Amino acid sequence: MFRVLLGMGWALGLAACSGRPPPESITPVSEAQLTPELRADYDVFAQRCSKCHSLAKPLNSHVDDDDVWIRYVAKMRRQPASGISERDGEAILRFLHVLVEQERAKNAEKSK
Numbered sequence: 001m002f003r004v005l006l007g008m009g010w011a012l013g014l015a016a017c018s019g020r021p022p023p024e025s026i027t028p029v030s031e032a033q034l035t036p037e038l039r040a041d042y043d044v045f046a047q048r049c050s051k052c053h054s055l056a057k058p059l060n061s062h063v064d065d066d067d068v069w070i071r072y073v074a075k076m077r078r079q080p081a082s083g084i085s086e087r088d089g090e091a092i093l094r095f096l097h098v099l100v101e102q103e104r105a106k107n108a109e110k111s112k
């Protein structure tokens, strides 16, 4: 219900500046959660994690455990030319944690 198209403005701005096609910019984060910090983390995620595959891959993976993401991000970082620094990895994991919480909330709802 409170879903927003996060990063639309950001994506348009990026496209205008760099001429690169914007990565998919839709993420299921509620407006209430969308702090400037989280938005910055999301931007890192959207940029780094859309380089080799669509963002839908991580967004639709239904991971509900931070440890799984820690392993994934480490694995993706090790890919040659991932361009993901350690700092990027931390920002990305902060954003992914929000997805984990949403996934858990959904699962709790289902098992009621």
Ligand code: HEC
Residues within 6 Å of the ligand: 048, 049, 050, 051, 052, 053, 057, 058, 061, 072, 073, 076, 077, 079, 080, 081, 082, 083, 084, 092
């Ligand atoms: C350098 C290229 C590259 C980058 C950058 C990259 N990935 Fe991947 N990713 C891959 C490849 C190749 C696969 C498929 C093979 C595999 O699972 O190892 C994949 C698969 C995945 C999968 C699905 C695995 C499965 O079992 O289906 C997820 C989730 C994922 N990536 C998340 C991420 C996240 C999150 C980021 C950003 C931190 C990221 N990727 C950045 C190359 C990349």
